[in-house]
Amino acid sequence: MITISKLNKAFGDHQAVSDLSVSIKPGEVLGLIGQNGAGKTTTFRMILNFIEADSGSITWNGQPLTEKERHKIGFLPEERGLYQKESIEDQVLYLAELHGMNKAEAKEALTDWMNKLQVVGKASDLVQTLSKGNAQKIQMILALIFKPDFIILDEPFSGLDLVNAGLFMDTIKELKEQGAMIIFSSHNMDNVTEISDQLVMLKQGRTVLQGPVQEIRESFGRIRLYVEAPDFSTADYSAMAGVNRVEKQGAGYLLYLDKEEAGKAIFDKVTAKGYIPAFSQQPPTLAEIFKTEVASHG
Amino acid sequence: MDKQIKLVAKHTFFTRLKKKSFWWVLFGPVALIVFSAAIGWGVSVFSSNKTADVAVVAPAEVRTAIKENQKHLNIQVKSEKTESSAKKSLNKGELDGVLIINNDKGTILTQPKSNSIDTDKLKSFLSKQILADKAAKYNLTSQQIADLKNPFSLSSKVVDKNEKKDSEAADAVKQILTMAIGILVFIIVSTYSSIIGNEIANEKSSRIMETLLAASSAKAQYFGKILGVSYLLLTQLVLYGIAGGIIAVVGQKMAITKMVFSYLTALTPGFWFFTLAFVIISTASYLILAAIAASLVNDQSQISQAMTPVTLIAMVPYIVAISSSSAGAGNNAFIQVLSYIPLMGQSIMPSQLANHYATWWQASLSLVLAVLFFAFLLHFGLKLYKKNVLSYSEENISKQLLASFLPEKWLKRKK
Known part of the structure; x- marks a missing residue:
């Protein structure tokens, strides 16, 4: 288990990370969200010892992270970078060897990973000939080829199309099933919701939300109501008690409620004449919570 | 490690x-050395290295002595009867130099396109020659004259007790x-x-x-x-x-x-x-x-x-x-x-x-x-x-x- 306790880091007068405490168990995925500059990358850099924390601790199974253990962390940096004039094979094998892997074993694993992530091209191709998406897949292979127990992925889905993002999601889920501890950051809240067991939201270095994703969503109440009811217009919904905002969405309407309890009265009204095709009262999405938290002061 | x-x-x-x-x-430094050597060789091949043609306006015995040693002095003595005709030939570029000697004094005239004349060698030769002439006038023997003409030998050597070879x-x-x-x-x-x-x-x-x-x-x-x-x-x-x-x-x-x-x-x-x-x-x-x-x-x-x-x-x-x-x-x-x-x-x-x-x-x-x-x-x-x-x-x-x-x-x- 990785335990981060009361981690702090300041750059001059700017507090980049403030009192961050979180733990990740084997087979668990932690999503780290926040605006640009919220402290996500700084947190990753402290775990990897690229920068030193001002205070706090990071332990692996209760023991402080040593240099040797740090090399067992699979890391996909936000700033993608590869040796452009080297072949895929040369640089993957070099980095796998640096992570302590045997060259022959790494060569075999590279073929498997290239197939798995559907990399277009051969291992002997120069990196500069790869498309952005394929280069990103190679970067992902570099982070995972040596079967790390702890994986840090900084914005793994950025720049990927839906199919490739899906491939990465499946890979993360698979690694989770195999017992890896995974921490990742993303601006795509759908992906975060889908694969995260727990979530930490940072705002200006401070932790503003923390816990299992569903629990966080539920803590805001079921204030998001989707209704498909004939004969009801935007004006009708807006006039109902407890409705804050109404948006037309597809065949129905999305209502934002003051509080969860308002839902029952709305249900009674829209079903007064009998059957309606859809009535779904949900907690706010992660994206909505994110926007609300970002907009809130303090 | x-x-x-x-x-x-x-x-x-x-x-x-x-x-x-x-x-x-x-290979850069090697190419540079080869290139420099080639330029040096080219310059030496194409540079004019002819023996200078020099007219000597001097007493007959001095002129004869110079002519006898022209090979050693790396010059070709040309016959010009008078100083003015020699100067005219020099101006026309027909000569590389005119050596005028009067008693103990001498002047060498050259023109811009002259082939090089080793004046140090010439000066040393003339000094010895004049010394020999004067010695002859004092009735010295040929052995004494040869002894007088023998130059002083100065060799350079640094004495360092620590490192003989480097010294x-x-x-x-x-x-x-x-x-x-x-x-x-x-x-x-x-x-x-x-x-x-x-x-x-x-x-x-x-x-x-x-x-x-x-x-x-x-x-x-x-x-x-x-x-x-x-x-x-x-x-x-x-x-x-x-x-x-x-x-x-x-x-x-x-x-x-x-x-x-x-x-x-x-x-x-x-x-x-x-x-x-x-x-x-x-x-x-x-x-x-x-x-x-x-x-x-x-x-x-x-x-x-x-x-x-x-x-x-x-x-x-x-x-x-x-x-x-x-x-x-x-x-x-x-x-x-x-x-x-x-x-x-x-x-x-x-x-x-x-x-x-x-x-x-x-x-x-x-x-x-x-x-x-x-x-x-x-x-x-x-x-x-x-x-x-x-x-x-x-x-x-x-x-x-x-x-x-x-x-x-x-x-x-x-x-």
Whole structure:
């Protein structure tokens, strides 16, 4: 288990990370969200010892992270970078060897990973000939080829199309099933919701939300109501008690409620004449919570 | 040695070895020497080296004596009856010179396109000739005249009880070596500083540094790169050594080979040990400086800016080595002080040693200082490398480099 306790880091007068405490168990995925500059990358850099924390601790199974253990962390940096004039094979094998892997074993694993992530091209191709998406897949292979127990992925889905993002999601889920501890950051809240067991939201270095994703969503109440009811217009919904905002969405309407309890009265009204095709009262999405938290002061 | 350092060194070495630029580094100096030799040969072939035609307006006995020795004097004596006709021929370009002698005084007239006339040789010959004429007038015997004409012999020899062989090495050899060492060290330092600088700048600008540091450590990257580039230097030196050995065996009877080897063997193995030690230590120190400077760049375009301070520092001993190659310059107090300063001494101390401006213990002291400075720089450089390698600043590189050497507390206070 990785335990981060009361981690702090300041750059001059700017507090980049403030009192961050979180733990990740084997087979668990932690999503780290926040605006640009919220402290996500700084947190990753402290775990990897690229920068030193001002205070706090990071332990692996209760023991402080040593240099040797740090090399067992699979890391996909936000700033993608590869040796452009080297072949895929040369640089993957070099980095796998640096992570302590045997060259022959790494060569075999590279073929498997290239197939798995559907990399277009051969291992002997120069990196500069790869498309952005394929280069990103190679970067992902570099982070995972040596079967790390702890994986840090900084914005793994950025720049990927839906199919490739899906491939990465499946890979993360698979690694989770195999017992890896995974921490990742993303601006795509759908992906975060889908694969995260727990979530930490940072705002200006401070932790503003923390816990299992569903629990966080539920803590805001079921204030998001989707209704498909004939004969009801935007004006009708807006006039109902407890409705804050109404948006037309597809065949129905999305209502934002003051509080969860308002839902029952709305249900009674829209079903007064009998059957309606859809009535779904949900907690706010992660994206909505994110926007609300970002907009809130303090 | 740490396995990761070895891996980084191996990767740096083989990556560079595969690049054309390294082979340019290897063959560039050889091509330069061949090119310079070809130009020298071309100049000597095409330059006019004819015997000068000289009219001699002088008493008959002097004129006859000059004519008898014209081959030795490298002139062709032409018959002109009068001074004015000789001058007319000179103006027309038909003669290279007119030698007019009146009693003890002589004048040589030439024109702009004249072939060269060795006036020193001519003066020496005429002095002896006039001395012989005067001696004859005093009724001296031919034996006495020959004795009078015998020149005074002055040979140059430096007496140094410590190193007989180096003391006897010719001044010309020492001057050539002084210059050659300065140039060689400068070429090595600027070439290999640029290689390590480009290596680090490439990794920073391609943003692969975080991936590398996650797989290894700043320490492994820093030491590995320095070691990898040192392997390249070693490869170059070994290949030159092998080439030198082959040339020595194949061309042992060639005059140029004999001359070069006489230069190289004019000084003792001790001297060569010191020189080699200085070159290795100083190059390693410059590699560290280059690594520190390159760790500050944001992208490849800033590398020449980052390398400028390193090249400027390397220029100082280079200029000093060139200017101190002239006889007596090594006695200058400024040069003597510089010969003890790390990053400077490598180009100056070997020549000070060869020219006997420094003793062996003074050279040893300079070498010890260079080694201590290297050890300090190696340790300090790691800290700076670790601090800078992941930071991307828009600030001027020279300012950042300077700030890197200042203590953090001092910088905070300044802010």
